[in-house]
Amino acid sequence: MRITFVLPTVSMAGGIRVVGIYARELMEMGHTVCLVSPPPRGLSLRQKFTLWRKGGGWPREQATQLSHLDGGRLDHNILDVWRPVKDADVPDADVVIATWWETAEWVDALSPRKGAKVYFIQHHEVFFYLPVERCRATYRLPMHKIVIARWLKQVMEAEYGDTVVDLVPNSVDKSQFFAPLRGKQETPTVGLLYSSASFKGVDITFAALRDVRKKIPNLRIICFGSEYPLTKLPLPSGTDFILSPPQDQIRDIYASCDVWVTASTSEGFNLPAMEAMACRTPVVATRTGWPSEAIRTRCNGVLVDIEDVSGLAGGVEWVLTRSEEDWKGLSSNAYATVAASSWKSSASMFEEALKNACRRAARKEIGGECTVC
Structure with a gap:
């Protein structure tokens, strides 16, 4: 499959890390994976002046920032300025995946040839500092949902009436996170x-x-x-x-x-x-x-x-x-x-969820088109 992830500005956030893991695992499985994101938002003149008054100096514009997508062989396209991702930024593909409420709006507006539309949900994003009603509206868009926890699947069904949701739990890389048997520390x-x-x-x-x-x-x-x-x-x-x-x-x-x-x-x-x-x-x-x-x-x-x-x-x-x-x-x-969890197992489940999205797109149950169904 040709798979595109549409991300917000990337960072060292855990959600970005998870997307990076799946992108790499899907590539290992033989899929073509592309990631698209905007750079950091520019500061307004008022924000710059406020930072200057606090003694931080006049801030410079930041083109990029450190993220969990750095240092790999990922095909990551960062836009020239912060703006919504549009058709011209995204290759034609079999699947296109939104990863955050704002990116869900962008993916919803993409043409069908960009792929079957998927919403990868890592939280119920209805926080007070966000436009809550816009966030809620994204969970009603015609996309196939993939969630990372049982409680999110329950929310999608109870609050948004969506019973066709794939649960793909996160995992842990045991080649990175491990420790030998041990006792208590000398100091608590x-x-x-x-x-x-x-x-x-x-x-x-x-x-x-x-x-x-x-x-x-x-x-x-x-x-x-x-x-x-x-x-x-x-x-x-x-x-x-x-x-x-x-x-x-x-x-x-x-x-x-x-x-x-x-x-x-x-x-x-x-x-x-x-x-x-x-x-x-x-x-x-x-x-x-x-x-x-x-x-x-x-x-x-x-x-x-x-x-x-x-x-x-x-x-x-x-x-x-x-x-x-x-x-x-x-x-x-x-x-x-x-002990039984693994990212390879989770990636296989993620792959199957994308295939489900393709099948649903072919039946016109969700937005987008998929040529591999």
């Missing part, structure tokens, strides 16, 4: 991903860890992220912070922790939780995304309610105070939770 250690995005709940995690430190004063905190910590969301004292670590070093971070914690208020999936488990680290998480489906409390981690600071603190404390033998049991169960 907790890890997390730093993000200033409010739905990631890092402020909730920090509040919980302050409570944990009252009972475990020597608690060590490790976190990494793709942005410097903000003054409005400061790190707890003594936190070890790693900015944008190389991908092959992230497993060492996971494996240096006794527990991984995530307090998101909303998640499409939460791949770091899965990666931590692949590195034999139990996870304490809120009931959202993949953790809500995979974590069994006091078996491979602890699951708590969203925004439950005391519950989160109690879960972290419980894991850290297990005996060496009990902690090893948690660690082994965490690893077993993800």
Whole structure:
């Protein structure tokens, strides 16, 4: 098949990483894959002046930025300026895939010869900072939906009446994320991903860890992220912070922790939780995304309610105070939770979902045309 992914401005975001993985896997399977995206949006004069007043100097326009699509053999076409992707930017193909609510609008406007129209949904994008009604409208467009989690499939059916949705769960690269059998750290250690995005709940995690430190004063905190910590969301004292670590070093971070914690208020999936488990680290998480489906409390981690600071603190404390033998049991169960997953398996499911889209396009159930059906 000839397959085109239409993306927003690419970055180090997890959703972009997943698209890159599927693009490479589909190429390995013999498909022709093209990716199209706009460059970063230009700043308005007011935005530039605001940044200048804050002491950051006069900002320069940014043509590109680092992303998970860099450094490979992907056919990635970045537009000359930020604008909607149009027919002239996209090759004729068998399948064209939207990857974000705005790209769904663009793909919907493309001519049928660009391929059977698919919507790859990694979250229910109805956030307060987005045009919510436009976002909701994209889930009603005549496209074949591929979702990454059971809860998203349920939302597509319950809220948008779409019962023909393919579920293709994310996976973990066990050649990248692995760790040998181990015991507890000499110093009780907790890890997390730093993000200033409010739905990631890092402020909730920090509040919980302050409570944990009252009972475990020597608690060590490790976190990494793709942005410097903000003054409005400061790190707890003594936190070890790693900015944008190389991908092959992230497993060492996971494996240096006794527990991984995530307090998101909303998640499409939460791949770091899965990666931590692949590195034999139990996870304490809120009931959202993949953790809500995979974590069994006091078996491979602890699951708590969203925004439950005391519950989160109690879960972290419980894991850290297990005996060496009990902690090893948690660690082994965490690893077993993800042991059967693989990106090759997920890519095969993704390929079959694209074939489903082609068949549906041939029956005129969705937009676009496909010549390989």
